[in-house]
Structures are given as C-alpha cells and as structure tokens.
Amino acid sequence: MLHKIVKIIAVIISVLSLVFLGGILASEDKDSAWISPLINVSYFIFAACVAVVVIYVVKNLFSKKETLKKTLVSVGLFLAVVVISFVLADSSEVKTNSGVVSGTTSKLVSTGLNTFYLLAIVAVGTMLWTGFNKIKK
Template sequence: MHKLVKIAAIIVSVLSVVFLGLLMGSSDEPKDNSWISPLIYISYFILAACVVLVLAFVLKNLFSNTENLKRTLISIGLFLGVVLISYILADGSDVKANGEVVSGSTSKWVSAGLNVFYILALAAIGAMVWTGFNKLIKR
C-alpha cells in the first residue's frame, strides 16, 4: 500500500509540474485560458483525495494503539478546554470597523480566537523555557 501511494504521489507531482508550466506559459487572452477551470477542479479532487488518505492513515494508526488514543483524546480535551475558557473570557461588544458595525457574536469569536492564540503561545514558550531549564540542570 505504501509503495502504491508513493507512486501515485510521484505521478501527481510530475503532472502538477507539467500543468504549472502550461499555466505559466499561457497568454493572458481569456479565450486561451479556458482549460484552467478544469485544472482547478482536478486540484480540488486531488486535495480531497490527499485529505481522505491522510485521515484514513491517522485514524488507522490512532486506533491501533490505545495508549496513543488516550493521549490524543486528553490533548483534544485540553484544547477544547482552552477554547471554552477563551470564549468565556472573550469580549462580545459591538465594534465599528471600516464604517460597518461588527456584531457582538462575531466580535466574541474573534476575541476568543485571539485569546486561544495567546494562551497556546504562552504555553509553547513556557514549555521551551522549561525544557531548556531542565537541560541546564541535568548538565
């Protein structure tokens, strides 16, 4: 199976390079670019196939080892907890931007997204500092 996926990836890569060359070499005339739309649909299909294959392999490997499944579910739960806390702490007031009023719900979700980013960035920085500190102590 791995060999088949590898061969398919090589074929798709070569075809992508050929189509990119054709696209870059085409003129700017609208009548000459009628073949671009089908290529876009082909790229959507290839992207969907890649996503399905990646998800299939990830789920297969995830369910084959219960310890990995447990750690993954704990990580997802912690992430959802961070999202919930961020949403609770988010400000949901109306905001005027570019002459339009942004609704409170949209403003709350944007604020929650920023809060999630800040919390996860602090956690990542803290993990790097902690790891570096532990390496210094062990030496």
C-alpha cells in the same frame, strides 16, 4: 506494493500538473481554458490527501489504546483552552469605517486571539521550563 502504487500515482499527477502548467504558460490569455482543469485536479488531489491522512490516523489511533488515550487527553485540553478563551472573550460591538461588527463576530474573534495567546504562553513556558531543567542538571 502500496508504496509502488502511490509512487506511480504521484508521477502521473506530476506529469499532468506539468502539462497543465505548460498550457497556462503557453497561453497569452489571462482567462485560460487550462486554469479550470488545473483547479479541479488540485481539489481532487487535496481531497485524496486528506482522505488518506484521516484513514491512517484513525486506523493508528484505534490500533493502539495508549495513543488513543493520549490523543483524547490532548484534544480535551485544547478544548478546555478554547472554552476558557470563549468565557474570557469580549462580545461588545465594534464600530469600523465600513460598518459595525456584531457582538457575536467580536466574541469569536476575541476567542481566537485569546486561544492563541494562552497557547503561546503555554509554549513559551514549556520551553523555559525544559531549558531550566537542562541547566539545573
């Protein structure tokens, strides 16, 4: 039943999107009156999708304790990587052509880069380890 309702809503939204797209393409003005309603529909669809995903994820997490435990461990490990990246981050001010980047901003950018590098190293290491184990067997 829910699947049929979602299909019907998807068809309605698709038809509305085609109507808005046709209005934009038919208009010769760059600032068409069709753009604002299309953006509002996009925001509504995005919010609805996020809400549905969050509801089902939370429902499935709390229905299975094993899944909840694995998820909490994964989130904890990710937060540990972010904390390690934050500790290793450089917070010195950086001079640019347009001004000076503050130490806080520099630290946050450095944290993001360090997090990316650590996760990339873990991903490559995991792929090498599983490849090595497959070759070994």
